[in-house]
Amino acid sequence: MFILAGDVTERLIQMNETVGHQVIDWIKRFLRQCKKHNVVAFVLLGTPSHDWDQTAWFVTENQEIGCELYYADKVSVVRIESLKLDILAVPDEAYPTPELIWEEVTRVLINAQLTTVHFCIMHGFFDFQIPPTLNLKSHSSEKYLNITRYLIFIGHDHITKVHERIIVHGSLARLRHGEEGPKGFYMAMVDRETGEYRLQFVENHWAKLFIQIRLDDTLTNEQLIQQIKTTIQSLPNDSWIQLIASRDMLHQVGMSEWRKQHPEFNWSFSPTNDKRNGAGEEYAFKITNKSISVKRSNVVEQVLGRLQEKDIHPEVMNACKQYLEEYVENVRD
Numbered sequence: 001m002f003i004l005a006g007d008v009t010e011r012l013i014q015m016n017e018t019v020g021h022q023v024i025d026w027i028k029r030f031l032r033q034c035k036k037h038n039v040v041a042f043v044l045l046g047t048p049s050h051d052w053d054q055t056a057w058f059v060t061e062n063q064e065i066g067c068e069l070y071y072a073d074k075v076s077v078v079r080i081e082s083l084k085l086d087i088l089a090v091p092d093e094a095y096p097t098p099e100l101i102w103e104e105v106t107r108v109l110i111n112a113q114l115t116t117v118h119f120c121i122m123h124g125f126f127d128f129q130i131p132p133t134l135n136l137k138s139h140s141s142e143k144y145l146n147i148t149r150y151l152i153f154i155g156h157d158h159i160t161k162v163h164e165r166i167i168v169h170g171s172l173a174r175l176r177h178g179e180e181g182p183k184g185f186y187m188a189m190v191d192r193e194t195g196e197y198r199l200q201f202v203e204n205h206w207a208k209l210f211i212q213i214r215l216d217d218t219l220t221n222e223q224l225i226q227q228i229k230t231t232i233q234s235l236p237n238d239s240w241i242q243l244i245a246s247r248d249m250l251h252q253v254g255m256s257e258w259r260k261q262h263p264e265f266n267w268s269f270s271p272t273n274d275k276r277n278g279a280g281e282e283y284a285f286k287i288t289n290k291s292i293s294v295k296r297s298n299v300v301e302q303v304l305g306r307l308q309e310k311d312i313h314p315e316v317m318n319a320c321k322q323y324l325e326e327y328v329e330n331v332r333d
């Protein structure tokens with residue numbers, strides 16, 4: 001089975017963009033390879049502001065290709081008959097809090113008449129992934145481990161971590177500074193009798209490099225320039241380099257000169273008093289903007305949610321709900 005645990009794309013893609021064509025072409029090639037090698041494909045919806053439901057392209061493209069594809073865009077138990085596996089799928093932000101998501105998990109397990117599943121495929125953060133100082137809400141690793149016979153795969157975090165039987169696979173490529181760890185994917189082999197498993201991390205050696213250079217303030221100007229030159233000399237083109245130092249030092253080493261002399265790299269300069277430095281880990285968690293895509297399945301809930309904030313009489317609300325539902329049912333796509 002080949003698992004894509006959410007965030008296949010990182011933004012909304014317009015149909016007239018070249019990258020849009022490339023993504024659809026990639027999806028087709030991926031599905032054809034799965035079909036050819038008789039591999040089950042499992043695709044989970046990730047963060048709404050990254051995937052924007054574009055992952056549904058897999059389903060549309062697969063209508064002609066016909067590989068064994070499972071697409072999960074809600075909290076659900078997915079039964080894979082060909083492999084005799086029960087999978088719990090948990091997309092990102094399926095409900096406003098991890099507690100409500102867990103309630104839904106218990107509900108879908110009861111409906112499926114199950115107390116455990118073989119694997120969980122999830123998107124979001126577990127408790128052990130969040131720095132304790134941040135006090136952010138997250139999935140309980142204990143609860144999910146208790147209902148999982150084999151392994152849990154969770155997407156969202158760019159950096160890979162393994163905690164007990166939970167595999168945070170991380171991203172395939174590097175996306176920003178402060179995340180210099182290896183990027184790639186995992187191969188997992190599970191003995192279905194004993195539950196014993198073997199994990200192999202396959203590093204993507206083509207992942208673009210993001211290198212931070214902290215300038216040592218005890219060095220002379222010439223030594224600093226030498227420090228930068230030594231670090232960048234073996235880097236592949238199109239690497240991202242960030243110099244971190246006080247504003248004065250950054251001026252001394254000549255920011256625009258580096259850009260001019262080495263246009264093969266992407267340069268950025270970060271003064272040490274910039275809050276984003278040194279707190280890279282915390283910064284990564286402070287994304288509070290929420291994006292949603294309005295669609296037939298959620299438009300009533302979204303409009304009523306807005307109206308509820310406006311202190312409208314319950315009878316009027318009920319009438320609105322009824323009219324909206326009727327309208328959505330009758331309107332054409």
Ligand SMILES: [Mn+2]
Pocket residue numbers: 006007046047050092123124155156157
């Ligand atoms: Mn995500």
